[in-house]
Amino acid sequence: MGEAMVPLIDVVFFLLVFALLIGRMDANTPFEVSPPLASATEDLPAGGATIAISIEGDLSLDGSASTQLDALTALTKRLQDDPDLRIRVQADRDADLRHLLPVLDALNTLGASEVVLVVTPDPDG
Amino acid sequence: MRLSRPARPPMGISLVPLVDVFLILLIFFIVTSTFLDLNMIPLVSADEAVSDGTPQTGASTLLRLTPEGAVRNARAILSDSELTDVLRTGRVFLIASPAADTQSLVRVLDIAARVDGADLQLVRFR
Numbered sequence: 058m059g060e061a062m063v064p065l066i067d068v069v070f071f072l073l074v075f076a077l078l079i080g081r082m083d084a085n086t087p088f089e090v091s092p093p094l095a096s097a098t099e100d101l102p103a104g105g106a107t108i109a110i111s112i113e114g115d116l117s118l119d120g121s122a123s124t125q126l127d128a129l130t131a132l133t134k135r136l137q138d139d140p141d142l143r144i145r146v147q148a149d150r151d152a153d154l155r156h157l158l159p160v161l162d163a164l165n166t167l168g169a170s171e172v173v174l175v176v177t178p179d180p181d182g
Numbered sequence: 183m184r185l186s187r188p189a190r191p192p193m194g195i196s197l198v199p200l201v202d203v204f205l206i207l208l209i210f211f212i213v214t215s216t217f218l219d220l221n222m223i224p225l226v227s228a229d230e231a232v233s234d235g236t237p238q239t240g241a242s243t244l245l246r247l248t249p250e251g252a253v254r255n256a257r258a259i260l261s262d263s264e265l266t267d268v269l270r271t272g273r274v275f276l277i278a279s280p281a282a283d284t285q286s287l288v289r290v291l292d293i294a295a296r297v298d299g300a301d302l303q304l305v306r307f308r
Binding site: 069073101171 | 197198200201204205207208211212215219220221222223224225226227247278279280281282283284285287288289291292295296304306
């Protein structure tokens with residue numbers, strides 16, 4: 058009976074390692090965000106800070122709901138420690154630009170050297 | 183009277199709890215994870231200078247992104263191919279309506295990314 062369990066353990070362990078390797082742990086957003094569709098895109102590297110913007114304009118920083126002021130204050134400190142910090146802006150595709158553009162403007166003012174917009178590949182692209 | 187007891191066979195470690203743990207971990211990861219296919223469009227990169235708002239010399243075109251998501255110049259709405267042609271001619275300044283959605287802006291950025299050497303700058307009035 059013990060010997061029959063070994064292949065099962067191998068399969069389960071293999072599935073677990075597979076899931077851990079192909080996935081990348083990223084902070085989840087406290088609200089639903091559907092990234093915009095795009096075709097001419099680049100691979101999204103891991104790491105950095107993530108600002109998420111919901112369709113209603115709610116903001117979150119690295120998975121925690123936040124106001125714009127608090128998020129930018131936190132980012133100011135992080136940029137002081139790491140001037141090359143990559144900032145990923147994950148805005149919902151139906152979010153109005155009145156929510157997105159002030160954030161981009163503020164990041165420009167903070168002097169962020171790397172700001173990327175998170176998108177998802179367009180299946181029709 | 184001498185009682186003889188058979189030697190007890192050596193007990194192996196039960197593997198069933200180990201399998202249970204792995205199964206629970208696997209189900210936990212499957213249920214709590216969402217697999218997303220995410221890419222990026224660079225907006226600001228380290229090798230580009232951040233504009234300080236001073237006027238630039240050279241040919242440039244001013245376009246608007248309307249609330250409906252269309253791109254227009256002073257005369258008419260531009261199609262994607264016309265926008266591509268404009269991006270090839272020189273620097274393009276885009277004034278985006280705050281009522282336009284993010285997908286519309288990304289569509290324009292997408293077109294600009296496909297044009298070699300496109301220079302597209304977002305303009306925002308303060």
